[in-house]
Amino acid sequence: MIKDYTLIIGASTNPERYSYKALQLLTKFKYKVIAVGAREGTVFDCKINTDIPDDYPVDTVTLYINAKLQENYYDKIISLKPRRVIFNPGTENSFFQNMLSQNNIGYLEACTIVMLMTGQY
Numbered sequence: 001m002i003k004d005y006t007l008i009i010g011a012s013t014n015p016e017r018y019s020y021k022a023l024q025l026l027t028k029f030k031y032k033v034i035a036v037g038a039r040e041g042t043v044f045d046c047k048i049n050t051d052i053p054d055d056y057p058v059d060t061v062t063l064y065i066n067a068k069l070q071e072n073y074y075d076k077i078i079s080l081k082p083r084r085v086i087f088n089p090g091t092e093n094s095f096f097q098n099m100l101s102q103n104n105i106g107y108l109e110a111c112t113i114v115m116l117m118t119g120q121y
Contacts, residue, residue: 004032004057007082009073010064010091011035011048018088018113019064025116034058052076062086062112067093078103086112 006026010019020043026033027044034056035048042048052073058080063070070093077085078099084106087093092109100107115121 004059004083005034006031006060006062007034007036007052007056007058007080008062008064009036009052009077010069011037011043012064013037013039013041013043013048017064022062022064022088022112022116025113029116029121031121032056052080058082060084060086062088063091064088066091067096070096074099078105081105084108086110086115088112 008019008023011023012019014020023033023035023043023046027046033046034053035046036050036052037048040048040050059082061077061082063086074096082105085100087107087109088111097107
């Protein structure tokens with residue numbers, strides 16, 4: 001089955017980070033992933049970019065950055081028109097959630113890793 005992409009914002013090459021673990025599981029479960037982080041790198045054959053590429057159909061954005069850092073991505077995420085944005089623990093942002101609602105983009109406060117492990121992704 002062809003799935004649209006999941007965009008991870010806050011991707012890391014550090015195996016201790018939850019974004020790394022989410023990338024690992026998404027790859028394991030055969031999701032297509034776009035990874036964006038503060039530094040370039042490669043994890044599980046997935047290149048980590050420092051900017052969001054324009055030419056991918058994004059279904060889900062999963063956030064691993066705090067509310068202040070999210071400000072840099074508001075317009076870009078909205079322009080991608082994803083089906084949903086996942087605010088992982090520690091990334092909650094009511095201001096951005098309101099923006100998403102106004103643009104008919106779904107969001108949830110959840111853990112991507114738990115969703116994947118329990119079949120709720």
